[in-house]
Amino acid sequence: MAIKVALMGLGAIGRGIARCALQKHDLEIVAAIDLDPHRVGRKLSDVVDAPTPEVVIGSDAGAEMRKAQGGILLHATGSRLDRIEGELAQALTAGLCVVSTCEELSYPWLRHPEIAERLDRLAQKRKLALLGTGVNPGFVMDRLPATLGAVCGHVGRVRVTRVVDSRSRRKQLQLKTGAGLNEEEFDRGVDEGTIGHVGLMESAALASLGVGLEVDEVDESIDPVEAEEDMQGDGFTVPKGGIVGLKQVARAFHDGKEVAVLDLTIALGAPQPRDEIELEGDPGIRVLIPGGTQGDKATAWTVVHAAPLVQGSEPGLISVLDLPAGR
């Protein structure tokens, strides 16, 4: 029998999740929730531009969630856990498991241990599971390195480099990585949290723990990347020397020793786009993904593939490290 699915959040990623879910015979979309007044009251099929079951987008989250009781919420409304805790709690209370793209939920024990504790307690009580996942965080820089640890001896350090040429990506990603800003705007954006990739520190913690390393501190730096020539964004041009994106580095430590370095560059025209994972060990391993793992579309697929696994999981707040390999 198909798992009942409620969707929450129908921005670009949420609509992608809807389209992927339609292709999975083990999932049945029965409800959709969005707060954008342009979407509320419309047919889901019109908004996602694909033939869907007859679902009208609602704004009363509680009522819509109840339609999927015993099923799962596929959630894509925000990156910051403190702003969406209520939505997750509401879903658990309504009797739904949850898979969310919320980056901070991928390893919530890092920045929000109290929220993590509350959500875990609620999920345990309701005998439901919830998970934060995606491509990054959720796969390339954490779950995949952890999986590779299976063929390695003691790992001294995890190194992951991800380079994304943002010319191939959504304008929203170009902007939130600082393309087109001047230095002052970039620095202000970093301070205010509008510029930068959310979830890199979470990945650093996950990757370390996943290969059996302890972590007691995680930090990160965010720096602008300058254009080496004039560069075209989505509807704007950055002249040579201007800012085309960012280089963000997260480091995890144990007893003052660096145990993970995650190096992420997202910039218009970034050379040699790729994912590169190295586990230093005896034996260790080095893995290369030329071109790099797909972004948005793949994130939607991670959510949809995770749904039946989360539905069948032990109850509680889980992480991608708990997911089995197979679909």
Next chain:
Amino acid sequence: MAIKVALMGLGAIGRGIARCALQKHDLEIVAAIDLDPHRVGRKLSDVVDAPTPEVVIGSDAGAEMRKAQGGILLHATGSRLDRIEGELAQALTAGLCVVSTCEELSYPWLRHPEIAERLDRLAQKRKLALLGTGVNPGFVMDRLPATLGAVCGHVGRVRVTRVVDSRSRRKQLQLKTGAGLNEEEFDRGVDEGTIGHVGLMESAALASLGVGLEVDEVDESIDPVEAEEDMQGDGFTVPKGGIVGLKQVARAFHDGKEVAVLDLTIALGAPQPRDEIELEGDPGIRVLIPGGTQGDKATAWTVVHAAPLVQGSEPGLISVLDLPAGR
């Protein structure tokens, strides 16, 4: 508290498993079993050439296994399931979970559905889990492709190429891949099952199922690889034109359509040693492991890392697709 471990089989891989287990604080070796009269009665530490707990190698499997009751058997005695079913059943009956390097156990439903059924029933009854794993089968050509499926859409076909330069490997591997044989000897070896890699068809089935594809048929071919120049094996030379190894290809089908192609070359001097995994999909993914995943040492680590995961698993006969990512 550490998990009690019994070792069974102290050949090259079994001794490797022992040495890896000694480095894991969550495992405690309490018994060791071997049938080779040169090893029985000797101290384990002498045989594995490492400081171990005080364990004397025994040949009475039942008595030795009972010492690890409630713990796990790390098993490395053979590749063919029909020859070792009794050993696995004995361990389950003695109250031990099992992780085995038996290649056919990685996906026993393929060639031995009745044995699989018997072992599963026994394991369920005893509330214990058993698993077959290693690097290949168990990781490179099955678990890893399945894991990569998380970031892909519908997968049309799984392609894996593994090239191993056997000059860097044990003489036993060089011989069982046909190095130094003439064509007649090679063909006879293939017919008799002494030449060839056991487990490739199992990997083809696992990889397909792991990315959500159905499989109703698996076949394979084994051909000799000829030396393009004089080539040095471990204690023997193969002249130009002689056989230096094999190329083995397994294919999985569903409704007559090829869903997986696993292409394995193991030969003295094989060019460009590597693992290459491609999932054809939208999005798909292509992953490269330059040099290729380590062999024997890594196999020992997969067994040892799997031990606590199997111990904590749902009971029954499981596969690597059921294992979570983290250690």
